[in-house]
Amino acid sequence: MNLHGVSAIYVFEMARFKRTIWQSVVTPVITTALYFIVFGGAIGSRIENIDGVSYGSFIVPGLIMLTLLTQSLSNASFGIYFPKFTGTIYELLSAPVSTLEMLLGYVGAAATKSMLIGLIILGTATFFVDLTIAHPLMMVTFLILTSVTFSLFGFIIGIWAKGFEQLSLVPALLITPLTFLGGAFYSIDMLPEPWRTVSLFNPVVYLVSGFRWSFFGQGDVAVGVSLGVTFAFLMLCAGLIAWMFKTGYRLKA
Template sequence: MNLHAIQAIYIYEMKRFFRTIMESLLSPVISTSLYFVVFGAAIGSRIEQVEGVPYGAFIVPGLIMLSVMTQAISNASFGIYFPKFIGTIFELLSAPINFLEIVIGYVGAAATKALLIGVVILITANFFVDLDIQHPVAMLAFLVMICLSFSLFGFIIGIWAENFQQLQLIPLLVITPLVFLGGSFYSISMLPPAWQTVTLFNPVVYLISGFRWSFFGTADVAIGYSLAAIAVFFALCLAAVWLIFKTGYRIKS
């Protein structure tokens, strides 16, 4: 394992993040504040509690997931797409490092950025609602796994994308709608039975449900299903990345 290569890639990507750290961290703070004004105040005044949890606190895990997933994908996809765009990826591929070290460097940096943003949102939320996290270790574990999994997914998107527009295609048209329809701001038990069944086909439901369980001890689906969903998604992304480097898909051409 070439630790120097991993460190070089990781530090380079993190420096790019810290060059715009104010914009990177200020944006989620403003967005979170607006969500609390709209959802917490306007809707929360009509829905006092959901499953015994004050509505303002109930939406916090969903807010964190919405930002963390999109940021992990965005950072990882841009991180690997830009070397493709300017042609420096060929220098990377010709260096004495293997694909695993490249993936660890880029995905590790993207996951770190998403994790920092998730922590910032959690801190911001404490200014609006009282949060008592029942399972802090599980919460951190869920957050880290989701950051890593979606960073891997973003890495795949960055390899697949042929232009900057395609980088935003899946996050905007697929991930964001799935998060909004996956119980971010409501419990799926509030839906009619038929729609509850349909919603269970949304994989994001299991991620958000497990993450919310770590906060409040309540979940829309069993915690075992949530853990299995994260493990399967991570394994699929890892297998896809391995296949990309094995075949050279959109890298060597």
């Protein structure tokens, strides 16, 4: 294992995070505060609770998950796309760094950044609502697993994208809508049939449900199913990245 190479990539990516600290940290905090003002205040005042949980507390896991998905995707996709854009990807491919070591550097940095922002949002939420985490170990597990999984997915998008337009296409047209339709701000049990059944085909439902279970001990689907679906998606992304590097898909052209 070339730990020096992994460390060099990781430190470089984290340095970019420090240079954009305002955009990376302050903006999500302000956005979270606005969500609590609009959803927690305006809508929450009309909804007493959901499954015994106050609406303001109920939306916290969904807000964190929304941020984790978008931040993991954007950080990882930009991290690998920029070397392609500048042409330095060829130096990286010719360096004595394996695919695994490259992933550890880029994906590790992207996941670290999204987890830090997720924890900051969790801290911000405590100023607005009373929050108790029923299963802190599972909360951390879902936090890490989701960040790594969608950082891998973002890495795929960064390799696939041919321009900055395509780089922002998937998060804007796919991830954000799926998150809003995945029970981030409501329970899918509130939906009538057949829409509840249709929602079960949305992979984000399992992420949000499992993460919410770690907070309140209840979710829309069993926590074991949530873990299984997330891990399966992680393995699928890892396999696709391995194929991309093996074939040189949009890397050596």
